Amino acid sequence: MWTRAVWQGLRASAGGRRGFPSKADPQGSRRVTAELIEHLERLALVDFGSQEAVARLEKAIAFADRLRAVDTDGVEPMESVLEDRCLYLRSDNVVEGNCAEELLQNSHRVVEEYFVAPPGMCCPKWLNRLSHTKLRMQ
Amino acid sequence: MWWRLGYEDHVGPDPPRSEWNCLLRAQGGREDSRSPCSRGRGVPRPACILVSAALKQGRVTPTELCQRCLSLIKKTKFLNAYITVSEEVALKQAEESEKRYKKGHSLGDLDGIPVAVKDNFSTAGIETTCASNMLKGYVPPYNATVVQKLLDQGALLMGKTNLDEFAMGSGSTDGIFGPVKNPWSYSKQYREKRKQKSHGILAGHDPKDSTTIQDPVKPFTLPSLTDMSKLCIGIPKEYLTPELSSEVQSLWSKAANLFESEGAKVIEVSLPHTSYSIVCYHVLCTSEVASNMARFDGLEYGHRCDIDVSTEAMYAATRREGFNDVVRGRILSGNFFLLKENYENYFVKAQKVRRLIARDFVNVFNSGVDVLLTPTTLSEAVPHTEFIREDNRTRSAQDDLFTQAVNMAGLPAVSVPMALSSQGLPIGLQFIGRAFCDQQLLTVAKWFEKQVQFPVIQLQELMDDCSSIFENEKLASVSLK
Numbered sequence: 348m349w350t351r352a353v354w355q356g357l358r359a360s361a362g363g364r365r366g367f368p369s370k371a372d373p374q375g376s377r378r379v380t381a382e383l384i385e386h387l388e389r390l391a392l393v394d395f396g397s398q399e400a401v402a403r404l405e406k407a408i409a410f411a412d413r414l415r416a417v418d419t420d421g422v423e424p425m426e427s428v429l430e431d432r433c434l435y436l437r438s439d440n441v442v443e444g445n446c447a448e449e450l451l452q453n454s455h456r457v458v459e460e461y462f463v464a465p466p467g468m469c470c471p472k473w474l475n476r477l478s479h480t481k482l483r484m485q
Numbered sequence: 486m487w488w489r490l491g492y493e494d495h496v497g498p499d500p501p502r503s504e505w506n507c508l509l510r511a512q513g514g515r516e517d518s519r520s521p522c523s524r525g526r527g528v529p530r531p532a533c534i535l536v537s538a539a540l541k542q543g544r545v546t547p548t549e550l551c552q553r554c555l556s557l558i559k560k561t562k563f564l565n566a567y568i569t570v571s572e573e574v575a576l577k578q579a580e581e582s583e584k585r586y587k588k589g590h591s592l593g594d595l596d597g598i599p600v601a602v603k604d605n606f607s608t609a610g611i612e613t614t615c616a617s618n619m620l621k622g623y624v625p626p627y628n629a630t631v632v633q634k635l636l637d638q639g640a641l642l643m644g645k646t647n648l649d650e651f652a653m654g655s656g657s658t659d660g661i662f663g664p665v666k667n668p669w670s671y672s673k674q675y676r677e678k679r680k681q682k683s684h685g686i687l688a689g690h691d692p693k694d695s696t697t698i699q700d701p702v703k704p705f706t707l708p709s710l711t712d713m714s715k716l717c718i719g720i721p722k723e724y725l726t727p728e729l730s731s732e733v734q735s736l737w738s739k740a741a742n743l744f745e746s747e748g749a750k751v752i753e754v755s756l757p758h759t760s761y762s763i764v765c766y767h768v769l770c771t772s773e774v775a776s777n778m779a780r781f782d783g784l785e786y787g788h789r790c791d792i793d794v795s796t797e798a799m800y801a802a803t804r805r806e807g808f809n810d811v812v813r814g815r816i817l818s819g820n821f822f823l824l825k826e827n828y829e830n831y832f833v834k835a836q837k838v839r840r841l842i843a844r845d846f847v848n849v850f851n852s853g854v855d856v857l858l859t860p861t862t863l864s865e866a867v868p869h870t871e872f873i874r875e876d877n878r879t880r881s882a883q884d885d886l887f888t889q890a891v892n893m894a895g896l897p898a899v900s901v902p903m904a905l906s907s908q909g910l911p912i913g914l915q916f917i918g919r920a921f922c923d924q925q926l927l928t929v930a931k932w933f934e935k936q937v938q939f940p941v942i943q944l945q946e947l948m949d950d951c952s953s954i955f956e957n958e959k960l961a962s963v964s965l966k
Binding site: 427435446465476 | 789878
């Protein structure tokens, strides 16, 4: 019966080979610097919040580093499994809409038909932010 | 034991109405639930087919069914499976369904059937939270296409079910409403997440989603498999990992034997890049998350903080308050991989590895294999206390190991429960089909399902055992940040 022979063979080979990357390298090949943390927080608009979060990022990077072992010479990146098809474009006809009132109801701060946002880049405080200056220089 | 095996002789009359005390009824079988081979007198019939037939014949009304379902939901509240129960909506829908049946104008097989929808699908007029503070209180003005299709068929929407925050996780433990309890063992809190495509009336092109395929989809039935000799089942050797539990391995082996004994060709195949699949998924998934979650800024919908100094400060605080650690962690990881200096080495590299993974599957299917048979998870569900010892990312990497590859390769897959473990917890196996060959895949899966006769959970006994224990229990894990 195929299964007995194959299972024995599979078990033998699995024992000698690590089929699953179960233990991530805790150090990681890149340290996450304070500068990088600030940079990521700025881009993501999300705080790390704690040293644990930084450690988790380091583990995530170490995990991702395993991809280096794969030989991808001459391989094109795959953006979608549907790459051989054309994206669907519907005809330019208006079939729905006129629901401004419904949509405005979901917002916390609204004035007439506007969503209200706090001041943006025009605010003078923003012009002196170091991290933003650094970003512009990169 | 909370499950009872017997079987129903489906050539006889259906049971009287008094036995419809829960949707999931006991079904027939042999004493030993772990034996996958069935030589019984009858075959089990899925509950919803029986219910649909009963509705059509007028032996039960949609309202009655709806009320019993609502009652069951109330009695099993300790499972924490629901975030929102839409009682009024469901009863109204039931009333309309009843009118349709009386006139003989039912909308189809799903008319009057109670369904629940995971809380990350938009439901018009019904709160949709994604188990996150970011969307707590958010009431969408539209239905997700999948939801609309269910409602168009007359299904009754019972409510929205619990999940990990934004479905980021593998155990339904990390949402703001607390973990979901596993009904198979109230002390084991782990619910498996499936990433398979839905089918039947839910398939096809969505004009509101330009990435859906335009090929026409005709509803199909699943024939019985009579001639197994033309079927080729592939067993990918790389899925036999050292971490795979012996119980799962044993069931996988039994399943392969079953197919072979019935005449199918069962061969070992290779998917060489399997061990990199989960890493690839991790990079691509977090990168997409970094982009997708950018929509949550507090301006147009969802949570908004009180800070008004600047847009950036407002966005940052809103997102800090709205997202949990898991979501924030994925956003930050994704942003890391998308940095200019990392883009080639991580994101584009992962895209290249994705092509290799997709190619692996193509090669296997081109060699004559019809369907692949693999485990779904490494082991049975682990106890909550053990599950939370590792962080969400580690658990997801372990638990999604076998099921995420098909997402990257764009293939249909289905998980079928096979047997209960020695602890009484379900163990299932995964079938992976060729692209767009859903009918063949489901036909094979249906045949397998009939063979293994997986026991149906006895919810009535579960409720009797557990409800008194949990009556006064406060779910300590529910913490609203």
